[in-house]
Amino acid sequence: MGNYRLALWLAGLFLREIDMPTGNLKIWNTDRGFGFLSDDTGPRKADVFVHASAFRLAGVEPELGDVFAYGTTEREGKPIAVHLQRIWSPRDAH
Numbered sequence: 001m002g003n004y005r006l007a008l009w010l011a012g013l014f015l016r017e018i019d020m021p022t023g024n025l026k027i028w029n030t031d032r033g034f035g036f037l038s039d040d041t042g043p044r045k046a047d048v049f050v051h052a053s054a055f056r057l058a059g060v061e062p063e064l065g066d067v068f069a070y071g072t073t074e075r076e077g078k079p080i081a082v083h084l085q086r087i088w089s090p091r092d093a094h
Helices: 001-020 052-058
Strands: 022-029 032-038 048-051 067-075 078-088
Touching: 048 052, 048 067, 052 078
Parallel strands: 048 078
Antiparallel strands: 022 032, 022 067, 032 048, 067 078
């Protein structure tokens, strides 16, 4: 099992207990300050919007491929990721 899959699997075991979805940062637009997380373990199985402010509050810089646990809220009926916790980064694999 690769590092990414192992980290996601382990996070899934832990986070199921506290009901936080996990997903990787699959799209990021630095100029516009937003992107999308995949919803790998949550109920939606769809991409979730994430704003730059969520990364600032978490104290992390966004990097494609990073895996996060996150909470969600909704704006205009669409999910938005909040309370990010990075659980794996491609940088960890080096």
